[in-house]
Amino acid sequence: MTPENAADPPKRGRGRPRRGAAEDGPGTRDRILAQARSEFAARGFEKTSIRGIAKAAGVDPALVHHYFGTKERVFEAALEITFAPAMALPDIVVDGPVEDAGERMTRFFFGVWENRLSREPLLAVIRSAVSNETAAAIFRSIVTRNLLRRITPSLPQPDAEMRAELAVAQLVGTAMLRYIIRLEPVASAPPEELIRRLSPIVQYHLMDGPPSPPSPAPSPPGG
Missing domain, CATH: 1.10.357.10 (Tetracycline Repressor, domain 2)
Structure with missing residues (x-):
């Protein structure tokens, strides 16, 4: 293994946030959900993306996967609040x-x-x-x-x-x-x-x- 390879950070699994991610903390899930509702309202289901929700919430996309999994599950959670x-x-x-x-x-x-x-x-x-x-x-x-x-x-x-x-x-x-x-x-x-x-x-x-x-x-x- 070359020194360059040894220095490479380990790959993260889908839905697993960076260890020690600063944006993860109390209220993060609610903040993501609030921004998801805004994104779905403004763009509709088809044009809304996990990356776009994460950007609006100021978090890593992996955190959205961590809390909700798929875009469909984010939409369902947002819909429950809407209803x-x-x-x-x-x-x-x-x-x-x-x-x-x-x-x-x-x-x-x-x-x-x-x-x-x-x-x-x-x-x-x-x-x-x-x-x-x-x-x-x-x-x-x-x-x-x-x-x-x-x-x-x-x-x-x-x-x-x-x-x-x-x-x-x-x-x-x-x-x-x-x-x-x-x-x-x-x-x-x-x-x-x-x-x-x-x-x-x-x-x-x-x-x-x-x-x-x-x-x-x-x-x-x-x-």
Whole structure:
């Protein structure tokens, strides 16, 4: 072995950070995850790379592999945080009278989407999911695991799973028209108007019963 070869540093395995890497420490994983969310939101799943996430977080790419493994696992972890505001949805649906479960679900849904802080990350996720099959598969897994499987046991059987999916599809489809495609008049309609019109349909899917006619819109003050 030549002196030059003897001086060569040992090769690091995939996902193993440099020994004594200064950028590794308390909060490193959270910092990587925060930057990953920003990268996925700005570039989408396909154009985001482990190297780009590492650069934004100010760490060695090996640290990203060390904490998360693959880009898919980083995306999944970022998605779990993005969906955190929606994780209360199953409880909203099942806790309360069955007669207005559809309205509770619809009102909660628009509460999340009308909040800009929770809406922007969700928009980024949906854009990635509709343009990349890997991202779509991860999205489906999280929605199924965290939302649908927690809702369906409390719904009338049979075909509760399909009806829960249709209820979610009704709301997600409206969200795409309103916030992504921005199709008028849905894009600028008052949230209460959309809640009033969608709630009976969501109720029909959830409880397997005919929707009630929408109640009249509230009269404006002084009207």
